[in-house]
Amino acid sequence: MNIEELEDLVRQMYASTMPGLSIDCIVFGFHDSAIKILSLRFNNADAWMLPNGLIFHKESIQQAAQRILLERTSLKDIFLKQFYTFGDLDRTNIEDMKTMMPFPSILEMVPKRAISIGYYALVEHSKVQPQLDFMTAECRWFGVDELPKMIFDHNKIVEIGLKSLRAQIDHLPIGYHLMPETFTMPELQKLHEAILGEPLDRANFQKRILSYDILERLEERRTGGAHKSPYVYRFIPEKYEAFLQREF
Amino acid sequence: MNIEELEDLVRQMYASTMPGLSIDCIVFGFHDSAIKILSLRFNNADAWMLPNGLIFHKESIQQAAQRILLERTSLKDIFLKQFYTFGDLDRTNIEDMKTMMPFPSILEMVPKRAISIGYYALVEHSKVQPQLDFMTAECRWFGVDELPKMIFDHNKIVEIGLKSLRAQIDHLPIGYHLMPETFTMPELQKLHEAILGEPLDRANFQKRILSYDILERLEERRTGGAHKSPYVYRFIPEKYEAFLQREF
Numbered sequence: 031m032n033i034e035e036l037e038d039l040v041r042q043m044y045a046s047t048m049p050g051l052s053i054d055c056i057v058f059g060f061h062d063s064a065i066k067i068l069s070l071r072f073n074n075a076d077a078w079m080l081p082n083g084l085i086f087h088k089e090s091i092q093q094a095a096q097r098i099l100l101e102r103t104s105l106k107d108i109f110l111k112q113f114y115t116f117g118d119l120d121r122t123n124i125e126d127m128k129t130m131m132p133f134p135s136i137l138e139m140v141p142k143r144a145i146s147i148g149y150y151a152l153v154e155h156s157k158v159q160p161q162l163d164f165m166t167a168e169c170r171w172f173g174v175d176e177l178p179k180m181i182f183d184h185n186k187i188v189e190i191g192l193k194s195l196r197a198q199i200d201h202l203p204i205g206y207h208l209m210p211e212t213f214t215m216p217e218l219q220k221l222h223e224a225i226l227g228e229p230l231d232r233a234n235f236q237k238r239i240l241s242y243d244i245l246e247r248l249e250e251r252r253t254g255g256a257h258k259s260p261y262v263y264r265f266i267p268e269k270y271e272a273f274l275q276r277e278f
Numbered sequence: 279m280n281i282e283e284l285e286d287l288v289r290q291m292y293a294s295t296m297p298g299l300s301i302d303c304i305v306f307g308f309h310d311s312a313i314k315i316l317s318l319r320f321n322n323a324d325a326w327m328l329p330n331g332l333i334f335h336k337e338s339i340q341q342a343a344q345r346i347l348l349e350r351t352s353l354k355d356i357f358l359k360q361f362y363t364f365g366d367l368d369r370t371n372i373e374d375m376k377t378m379m380p381f382p383s384i385l386e387m388v389p390k391r392a393i394s395i396g397y398y399a400l401v402e403h404s405k406v407q408p409q410l411d412f413m414t415a416e417c418r419w420f421g422v423d424e425l426p427k428m429i430f431d432h433n434k435i436v437e438i439g440l441k442s443l444r445a446q447i448d449h450l451p452i453g454y455h456l457m458p459e460t461f462t463m464p465e466l467q468k469l470h471e472a473i474l475g476e477p478l479d480r481a482n483f484q485k486r487i488l489s490y491d492i493l494e495r496l497e498e499r500r501t502g503g504a505h506k507s508p509y510v511y512r513f514i515p516e517k518y519e520a521f522l523q524r525e526f
Binding site: 048049050051085087088089090091092094112114115117118119143145147197200201 | 296297298299333335336337338339340342360362363365366367391393395445448449
């Protein structure tokens with residue numbers, strides 16, 4: 031692609047989308063007893079960023095977020111929650127843009143200010159197939175404490191998103207989308223502990239989760255572990271959805 | 279003002295603000311043991327709406343929300359929380375606009391689509407002095423169940439804002455900004471019950487609130503009521519703010 035073609039592409043992109051607005055997505059996964067976050071690296075630059083995109087004139091912001099995530103992860107029907115809109119004056123940094131887009135004519139076309147709507151997605155780690163496009167060179171999972179310095183305010187977006195997720199999981203069992211189909215109570219507790227970053231009391235945890243009345247205990251038991259074989263559970267989708275509807 | 283002057287004013291307003299973006303504010307007050315919401319009526323029309331406005335290029339969205347509320351309520355340093363951004367395709371209704379703005383040339387200038395960032399404010403009812411401007415004919419407090427049909431999706435915005443406030447107050451003592459300087463425990467409980475729309479157990483409520491360690495019990499007691507004179511409390515501002523910082 032030569033520079034004229036790139037200019038055309040960028041011009042078309044801005045013409046068909048809402049000016050000065052974007053969407054940033056935190057994709058949370060759970061792997062090896064730890065919370066992971068999906069980060070992209072921009073072409074030809076050491077610039078890491080959250081999956082992001084613009085909003086077409088003809089789609090709702092929720093549809094835009096779903097589309098952006100589908101493009102990045104190949105996942106449909108993702109659990110996706112809007113958590114905060116970022117609108118500080120200095121949130122986008124022209125220096126970051128110069129690194130990513132070393133073409134003065136393109137930089138001229140970028141809006142000086144962008145307000146970004148933050149969403150987080152909870153996905154089962156093993157089901158994600160990260161997708162690259164012509165602008166991205168690499169797609170990688172990072173632990174919360176291992177995240178690189180990202181462009182703009184993306185590290186702050188992760189911080190606020192994590193706070194929001196922690197506040198949610200305190201009173202909502204949103205683990206469904208991060209867990210495999212079936213799991214044991216200790217495995218579900220590990221997920222909660224990974225999100226909260228602190229250990230939980232086993233008996234209280236089990237009592238609280240069962241009080242939501244959204245789990246079905248299966249006949250089978252997990253065998254082969256160090257402890258006495260624990261029961262295996264699965265979420266009851268209808269009850270789980272009904273429970274979430276009360277809050278969302 | 280003639281139509282040319284109005285056109286100029288509207289043109290200037292759009293030129294100095296972020297296109298296709300607005301802010302809607304729910305102002306919650308507490309009066310006569312009930313939660314009240316501030317609603318405005320548009321000039322020469324039976325069109326009710328939430329206090330709202332646009333975002334100047336040179337202000338953050340938080341500053342814009344503070345400014346809009348200052349203009350509407352004369353209140354500074356308001357407790358203000360962003361709770362959701364509304365971006366459905368059909369949220370603004372051209373018929374509503376025709377009622378409010380019966381000038382075809384002005385209607386032409388209004389963006390076809392607007393995404394709105396929702397904030398809620400918690401204010402002490404008695405301190406608010408609602409302000410009218412050249413576009414608004416009336417400013418009135420309504421009970422949650424008495425709200426008129428408002429323009430666009432403003433009734434839905436109230437519904438989501440109220441859900442958000444209820445979820446917050448469940449684990450955060452955000453009553454400070456809705457209460458007078460000093461209050462009794464039964465008075466604070468009444469506020470929580472008014473927000474939640476359901477009665478709370480007296481002993482559990484008191485235990486939970488005191489566990490936050492943000493209240494100071496004064497020497498005085500409230501006298502003159504039907505019951506044995508209850509203690510009078512006030513929030514300790516520094517501890518209260520520190521507590522909120524953990525979550526916000």
